Amino acid sequence: MAFGIGIIGCGGIGGVHAQAATRAGLPIVAVWDIKPERGEQFAKAHGARACASIDELLAIKDVTAVAVCVPNDQHHPCAMKALAAGKHVLLEKPMAMDVAQCDEIAAAASRARTTLQIGFVCRGSPAARCVKAFIDAGRFGSIQHIKCALYRRRGIPGLGGWFTTKSRSGGGPLIDLGVHMLDLSLWLAGSPRPVRASGATSSGLGAAMRGYTYTWMWAGPPKYDGVCDVEDSATALVRCDGGLTIEMNVTWAANIPDGHLKDGLCVIGSKAGAAFQVFGKEVSIATEEEGHLVDLKPHFVTEDPERQMWDEQYLQFIEAVEGRATPHADAAAGRRVQALVEAIYRSAAEHREVEVAG
Numbered sequence: 001m002a003f004g005i006g007i008i009g010c011g012g013i014g015g016v017h018a019q020a021a022t023r024a025g026l027p028i029v030a031v032w033d034i035k036p037e038r039g040e041q042f043a044k045a046h047g048a049r050a051c052a053s054i055d056e057l058l059a060i061k062d063v064t065a066v067a068v069c070v071p072n073d074q075h076h077p078c079a080m081k082a083l084a085a086g087k088h089v090l091l092e093k094p095m096a097m098d099v100a101q102c103d104e105i106a107a108a109a110s111r112a113r114t115t116l117q118i119g120f121v122c123r124g125s126p127a128a129r130c131v132k133a134f135i136d137a138g139r140f141g142s143i144q145h146i147k148c149a150l151y152r153r154r155g156i157p158g159l160g161g162w163f164t165t166k167s168r169s170g171g172g173p174l175i176d177l178g179v180h181m182l183d184l185s186l187w188l189a190g191s192p193r194p195v196r197a198s199g200a201t202s203s204g205l206g207a208a209m210r211g212y213t214y215t216w217m218w219a220g221p222p223k224y225d226g227v228c229d230v231e232d233s234a235t236a237l238v239r240c241d242g243g244l245t246i247e248m249n250v251t252w253a254a255n256i257p258d259g260h261l262k263d264g265l266c267v268i269g270s271k272a273g274a275a276f277q278v279f280g281k282e283v284s285i286a287t288e289e290e291g292h293l294v295d296l297k298p299h300f301v302t303e304d305p306e307r308q309m310w311d312e313q314y315l316q317f318i319e320a321v322e323g324r325a326t327p328h329a330d331a332a333a334g335r336r337v338q339a340l341v342e343a344i345y346r347s348a349a350e351h352r353e354v355e356v357a358g
């Protein structure tokens with residue numbers, strides 16, 4: 001019998017969690033949203049109980065685990081409460097607002113002796129897993145450089161809402177999209193320690209508010225009377241122990257001609273290299289065969305990469321909760337990326353390369 005799950009935060013990603021949990025066979029026992037009507041509607045759609053508070057949800061015995069799907073500034077308070085109540089926690093990314101909060105959450109998970117998994121769902125990308133298998137089998141040699149990018153031309157989530165309010169989100173695309181790219185790069189490369197980072201951020205399109213041409217993005221259309229005090233784009237060069245460098249570019253909004261900069265990752269190793277898109281169905285590998293440089297397209301099975309990513313995340317969470325595996329992306333992975341994000345923001349503010357806190 002699968003264990004029951006509670007969903008905390010019934011917005012955009014809460015819905016994706018509910019679908020993935022259902023596909024994984026986990027009954028959604030209860031939900032809680034700070035906006036009661038949203039919680040009630042969501043509960044109705046998923047056959048769950050709508051709770052009137054987080055405490056009510058956490059007091060339900062059949063809620064063995066929770067998915068924390070609230071704005072970034074609410075990750076720490078919600079995760080701390082859930083762990084103190086002895087629940088297993090699947091915590092959305094970024095792990096928290098800063099490293100100090102990450103340490104408190106990790107300590108709470110150790111005390112609770114429950115599973116804490118961070119929502120680095122991109123690790124479940126079929127293309128990424130294909131490349132990871134080649135790397136782990138030693139086929140790429142040592143990984144020297146990873147270039148990772150997610151470019152959106154007009155994709156600010158909920159302009160004027162919590163995503164674009166620094167005190168609620170911690171920042172813009174770096175802490176939103178960059179955390180996925182940085183975690184994925186480090187995971188692919190075998191988790192070397194980031195030691196130094198140089199970053200730059202820019203803003204203007206979002207802050208201009210009415211000058212921003214909205215197309216579509218989650219968390220709703222712009223609220224022009226809201227706040228936008230975060231960056232539109234971020235770039236970084238990260239140096240890791242052992243020599244790996246990571247070059248990262250992420251944008252929510254930028255004047256990039258259509259199709260002229262490529263999303264995705266390029267992983268360059270001493271024996272082979274690969275390029276792929278996180279949501280893609282194809283991987284390209286460059287290597288040498290009998291004295292010739294060749295490009296290969298390894299076969300792997302995927303019909304719906306995004307859905308598979310989410311299914312993989314839930315599969316791994318279930319395995320961890322049921323004691324058959326360690327969490328997919330653990331607290332150390334969440335903290336490592338948080339420290340790197342902090343270093344990149346610090347570098348951007350100080351216009352110099354900085355050390356990444358250990």
Ligand SMILES: NC(=O)c1ccc[n+]([C@@H]2O[C@H](COP(=O)([O-])OP(=O)(O)OC[C@H]3O[C@@H](n4cnc5c(N)ncnc54)[C@H](O)[C@@H]3O)[C@@H](O)[C@H]2O)c1
Pocket residue numbers: 008009010011012013014032033034035038069070071072074092093094119121176218219
């Ligand atoms: N893994 C991914 O690819 C991915 C994608 C989008 C968002 N996210 C993450 O998911 C989280 C939520 O993002 P979203 O896009 O769903 O935002 P959202 O604004 O659509 O939804 C957030 C929901 O949380 C509710 N809420 C706010 N504070 C609460 C609290 N203290 N207790 C209970 N409910 C509360 C809001 O009313 C809202 O319904 C963020 O941390 C974001 O970074 C992850």
